[in-house]
Amino acid sequence: ISNDLKFTEFLDPRVKSSLGEEEIIFPPYDAEQISDILRQRASIAYKEEVLDEMVIPLCSAFAAQEHGDARRALDLLRVAGELAERENESHVGEVHVRMAQEKIEIDRIVEVVRTLPTQSKLALYSVMLLRNNGHRNVTTGEVYNVYRQLCVSVDMDILTQRRVTDLISELDMLGILNAVVVSKGRYGRTKEIVLSVPIESTRRVLLEDYRLGMLAGFKPVITAQMHL
Structure with missing residues (x-):
């Protein structure tokens, strides 16, 4: 049994000839099917x-939009109940489902940030420091300027600006940043970077890293804007 539809391409021809395979495709659950699953679990x-009334349909709709994952819907239902309980509410409502959706997404991002390599954390923290200093759309040159200061403070090797730009692209692919290439005329092209994660919770996770913990009160020297 395998979820990889191409795994037979790597088999020895003699194995393939005697395999007798049968492909069975399981389509994603739709909202109605997910609702049936949730009603069964909710009754327990x-x-x-x-x-x-709207709790189960809303959980189902959110999950159906994300690849029809029933486990996602069950997580939403569970977290919504936990949030209602914390607020001493006697009912679980639509607002709790929406809060659960946001909490699960934040928890996912926080876990991704927690497992980042140290150099990626330094690049991300550089963006956050610039954001806290009033920079809304920061450039790679500005990030690299702050990044170098952070590396000196924590005694880390300083990567090249090109490599830090690659790290920013990786953070973009993870959904932590949004980096867009823009033209600066005679200065060439650079990336404008916007954070896609909540600042405070992300900052707390970054500073949990013992190598970054000493940067809690760090104030960067903001110099003239730099461009790639």
Whole structure:
């Protein structure tokens, strides 16, 4: 059994000839199917009339939009209930589902940030420091300027500006940053970078790293804008 549809391409021809394979495609769950699963689980996990009418349809709709993942819907239902309980609410409502959606997404991003290599964390923290200093759309040159200061402070090797630009592109692919190439006329092209993550929770996670912990009160020297 395999989820890889191309795995047979790597088999020995003699194995393939005797394999007798059969492909079975399982389509993603739609919203109605996910609702059925949630109702079954909710009848076990929740007392009657605790869930507002729109809770299960909303959980199902969110999950159906994301590849029809029933586990995602179950997580939403569980976290929504936990949030309602923390607020001492007697009912789980639509607002709790939306809060759960946001919390799960933040938790996912936080976990991604926590597992980043140190150099990537330094590049990300450089963007955050610039953002805290009033820079909304920062450039790679500005990031590199602050990044070098951070490396000196924590005694880390300073990568080249091209390599730091690659790290920024990787953070962009992870959805942590949004980096767009823009033209600066005679200065050439650069990337304008906007954070895509909540600043405070991301900052806390970055400073959990013992190598970055000493940077909690760091104030960068902001020089003239630099361009690639």
